[in-house]
Amino acid sequence: MKDLYEKFAYDYDRFGSIDEYLGDEKSFFEKLFHEHNVHGVLDCACGTGQHLLMLSDAGFEVEGSDYSEAMLRVAEKNLRSRGKTLPLCRCDFRYLERRHTKKFDAVICLTTALPHLHTDEDLICALTSMRKRLNGGGLLVLTQGTTPYTLSLPSIETVVNRNDFSRVFVKEHDERFQTIHVLDLFHSPERNESNQYDIVYRILLDDDYRRLLTEAGFSDIRIYGDYAMSEYTKDSRRLIAVARYAKESEV
Numbered sequence: 001m002k003d004l005y006e007k008f009a010y011d012y013d014r015f016g017s018i019d020e021y022l023g024d025e026k027s028f029f030e031k032l033f034h035e036h037n038v039h040g041v042l043d044c045a046c047g048t049g050q051h052l053l054m055l056s057d058a059g060f061e062v063e064g065s066d067y068s069e070a071m072l073r074v075a076e077k078n079l080r081s082r083g084k085t086l087p088l089c090r091c092d093f094r095y096l097e098r099r100h101t102k103k104f105d106a107v108i109c110l111t112t113a114l115p116h117l118h119t120d121e122d123l124i125c126a127l128t129s130m131r132k133r134l135n136g137g138g139l140l141v142l143t144q145g146t147t148p149y150t151l152s153l154p155s156i157e158t159v160v161n162r163n164d165f166s167r168v169f170v171k172e173h174d175e176r177f178q179t180i181h182v183l184d185l186f187h188s189p190e191r192n193e194s195n196q197y198d199i200v201y202r203i204l205l206d207d208d209y210r211r212l213l214t215e216a217g218f219s220d221i222r223i224y225g226d227y228a229m230s231e232y233t234k235d236s237r238r239l240i241a242v243a244r245y246a247k248e249s250e251v
């Protein structure tokens with residue numbers, strides 16, 4: 001599998017200030033995790049470690065893994081700059097058991113990470129591997145920005161526009177896949193260059209999540225449309241799937 005973030009990793013966090021970007025996610029996770037008595041959390045696509053920092057600051061015991069060596073390197077640097085060292089390792093989330101022996105109260109896989117897999121076979125393999133890292137009664141949380149509403153938006157979106165840097169998304173999709181061409185434009189005397197990264201996502205909507213999560217052995221599947229836990233509708237800007245791995249005594 002190719003590391004799509006090998007170069008992108010080092011500029012990935014230019015989306016904006018971390019606290020701004022994660023504000024409403026923090027209260028969502030705190031509420032959900034306190035309701036379900038969650039302590040130990042594995043972020044299995046931890047990227048640059050922003051959710052690890054957020055959840056660690058909120059008092060959860062967190063570990064991270066990711067397929068991309070470069071993203072992990074940036075995560076380690078981000079953690080270090082905030083005075084934290086947390087367990088991190090390189091691992092494909094289809095095969096978590098190869099690097100993780102522990103079980104967790106929650107596994108998270110956020111910001112359209114799962115749809116990097118394109119076949120049902122791989123998706124079920126990954127979801128099953130995530131389930132196997134959960135204690136009975138544990139939660140899996142998946143988030144993405146892809147919804148019928150966001151798919152209907154204009155195909156060119158300026159995501160960041162600052163004096164020295166702009167990030168533009170150029171999006172295209174068919175029935176099954178969405179490609180996001182990320183165009184990073186640096187326009188200052190210190191750095192004048194442009195970089196393009198192309199990420200292809202499988203389009204997974206609510207019914208796909210219900211089907212795949214059920215096949216992978218999850219129950220109590222809930223789909224929300226935002227971090228305030230509003231009901232998911234065709235106008236939602238976000239899709240948040242929360243599923244539970246039933247305790248043996250409940251089966």
Ligand SMILES: C[S@@+](CC[C@H](N)C(=O)[O-])C[C@H]1O[C@@H](n2cnc3c(N)ncnc32)[C@H](O)[C@@H]1O
Nearest residue numbers: 045046047066067068071092093110111113116
């Ligand atoms: C869009 S980024 C999201 C990163 C982070 N979750 C966030 O919210 O900022 C997707 C991440 O998924 C990771 N990823 C993609 N496929 C993976 C796989 N099979 N196993 C583990 N990580 C994977 C990528 O390396 C990347 O860090």
